[in-house]
Amino acid sequence: MKSNQETQLREIRSKKTPEQRRQDIIDASLKIFALKGYSGSSTAEIAHAAGVAEGTIFRHFTTKKDLLIAVLExxxxxxxxxxxxxxxxxxxxxxxxxxxxxxxxxxxxxxxxxxxxxxxxxxxxxxxxxxxxxxxxxxxxxxxxxxxxxxxxxxxxxxxxxxxxxxxxxxxxxxxxxxxxxxxxxxxxxxxxxxxxxxxxxxxxxxxxxxx
Amino acid sequence: MKSNQETQLREIRSKKTPEQRRQDIIDASLKIFALKGYSGSSTAEIAHAAGVAEGTIFRHFTTKKDLLIAVLExxxxxxxxxxxxxxxxxxxxxxxxxxxxxxxxxxxxxxxxxxxxxxxxxxxxxxxxxxxxxxxxxxxxxxxxxxxxxxxxxxxxxxxxxxxxxxxxxxxxxxxxxxxxxxxxxxxxxxxxxxxxxxxxxxxxxxxxxxx
DNA sequence: AGAATAAGTGAGTAATCACTCATATGAAAT
DNA sequence: ATTTCATATGAGTGATTACTCACTTATTCT
Missing domain, CATH: 1.10.357.10 (Tetracycline Repressor, domain 2)
Incomplete structure (x- = not known):
């Protein structure tokens, strides 16, 4: 119960949930992928476009290819x-x-x-x-x-x-x-x-x- | 005159002319490009497929992108x-x-x-x-x-x-x-x-x- | 409040990238 | 045979790659 309250609070304050950050990465990936192609896009560039550190990408997706699959899910x-x-x-x-x-x-x-x-x-x-x-x-x-x-x-x-x-x-x-x-x-x-x-x-x- | 004879001889013996080698590179490039995409293909792999050294590619084409253009010429x-x-x-x-x-x-x-x-x-x-x-x-x-x-x-x-x-x-x-x-x-x-x-x-x- | 846990970070890593260059090769000219 | 010259080579270059990990920061539980 308490955890639900906390989650709601976090959403009201504009701090991002892990899920939101994950979606940010997916959104940024689609943008970069569509522009430069899969092989032509670097995880560094995607991280920058998503506003996260490069390491964060690999906490949500084990490989770059997993990210591709997530984008197309x-x-x-x-x-x-x-x-x-x-x-x-x-x-x-x-x-x-x-x-x-x-x-x-x-x-x-x-x-x-x-x-x-x-x-x-x-x-x-x-x-x-x-x-x-x-x-x-x-x-x-x-x-x-x-x-x-x-x-x-x-x-x-x-x-x-x-x-x-x-x-x-x-x-x-x-x-x-x-x-x-x-x-x-x-x-x-x-x-x-x-x-x-x-x-x-x-x-x-x-x-x-x-x-x- | 003599040079013509020699050129003919080189063609009869299966030694390759620079033009043939250039074409080999283009052919190999198309094959690899079509399989893995432009960004996904490495010049090393193309050189291997064409049966030449990597340096030879850059004697015929100044950049990888030049090679792409040549393929599509x-x-x-x-x-x-x-x-x-x-x-x-x-x-x-x-x-x-x-x-x-x-x-x-x-x-x-x-x-x-x-x-x-x-x-x-x-x-x-x-x-x-x-x-x-x-x-x-x-x-x-x-x-x-x-x-x-x-x-x-x-x-x-x-x-x-x-x-x-x-x-x-x-x-x-x-x-x-x-x-x-x-x-x-x-x-x-x-x-x-x-x-x-x-x-x-x-x-x-x-x-x-x-x-x- | 404090401990425990989860999430985020960015410097670091080995591998690979496109591309270079000193050297080797082989054919043409003398 | 010797010189000349265009071509071919592959080890070497710094930059970039996907991915890791020790560490910090934020959130949840007690």
Missing amino acids: PKVLDGLIQLDQEYRVDTPTDFFRRFLRNRLELLKENASLVRFMFAEAQYHPEVKEALFKEILGQGIGIIRPWFEKGVEQGDFRDLPFLPTMRSFMGMVMFYGLMGNVFQGFSPEKTIEEAADHILDLFLHGLALEDKK | PKVLDGLIQLDQEYRVDTPTDFFRRFLRNRLELLKENASLVRFMFAEAQYHPEVKEALFKEILGQGIGIIRPWFEKGVEQGDFRDLPFLPTMRSFMGMVMFYGLMGNVFQGFSPEKTIEEAADHILDLFLHGLALEDKK
Whole structure:
């Protein structure tokens, strides 16, 4: 009981708890990692950015690689993969519209993290697995029933699921991750506008069909 | 004259010319870089892989970064960006089919290089510029007239060019670069099959239009 | 308040880093 | 054969790396 009081007191005074300090280190790591890459970042620089001594890092994380894994831990990505459940949609098409906007917003907010994950995925198997499971795996799990429903209802063509989703994700990722990097590539003013372009192309394609 | 003879002789005997050695270093660098990333690779390891002394690397390249730039130099990428000119196509649709297959093949051959470039692009501005100019820039330059011709002829809808190309490239890249990384994502047996899927989706979209 | 425990610190460590340079090698010219 | 010269070598350089540990500081328990 007493210990609870003390903990509360410590939180009110702006002294930091070990947990807060741990989070500071993780936050600083993500910032530096995203800027210079994992191998290009030194623990000294991370310690400085987090406002702690270098030794403190190794009290919370046994190795630098443990720190990398902590940065990528599910908690950070939870927001990325959970579709907002409050918005109930009726038609598969509405689902895709809703899903797309939701993803693009989250992608824009976490662009540097996701870009970093994609970059490091090819060098570290652990990162690759985390990326695959947490983002792609769950994303696909959410989409699949809506896709199949759309096919059953006659709204969608009966295209193979995985390749179709791969292309869809390619569109989304290339906007979310490359739009900022290669300036001029994404002239859209708002996310909504970009989402509309992507969804229009995804649903209807480029070709003019109705030549009657 | 005599020096020419001698040079020829040196080539016949398997002694290496400085140029060959330089190329060995570049080849080894690409291999190691693609495996461990730029910062994660040491010049000692590259020298070992290239079969030369570490000092030899710095006789050909003044810094490690110079070596990175040499690895990414246009020569290596020329094959990636030049559309085969021998194949003449008539319709915009044929062009896209031809272009897509050509890109997917080249992408598959050079996947590790391109993946490496995308990964390092966010850490090194020079790499970012090289990637943008050499691949995306030229690719877009080749596509644009065909895209506009297709719109004029009434084959294509009048969609905004850049966002549409961004989505197209997203589809292509996600297949070419992620297909191998995330196994099971690309069930297509051949490149042709994958190209057909992508092109079908790109041209006609997912939705069933003709409900009359 | 004082003892016990946990958390934070930064100088220190061996290993590794990119890079240098005096020396060795081998081919071309005389 | 001898000299000339470009190239290759690897031990050596100081700087930086991830990580440790004896010590200080802060918090909790009695």
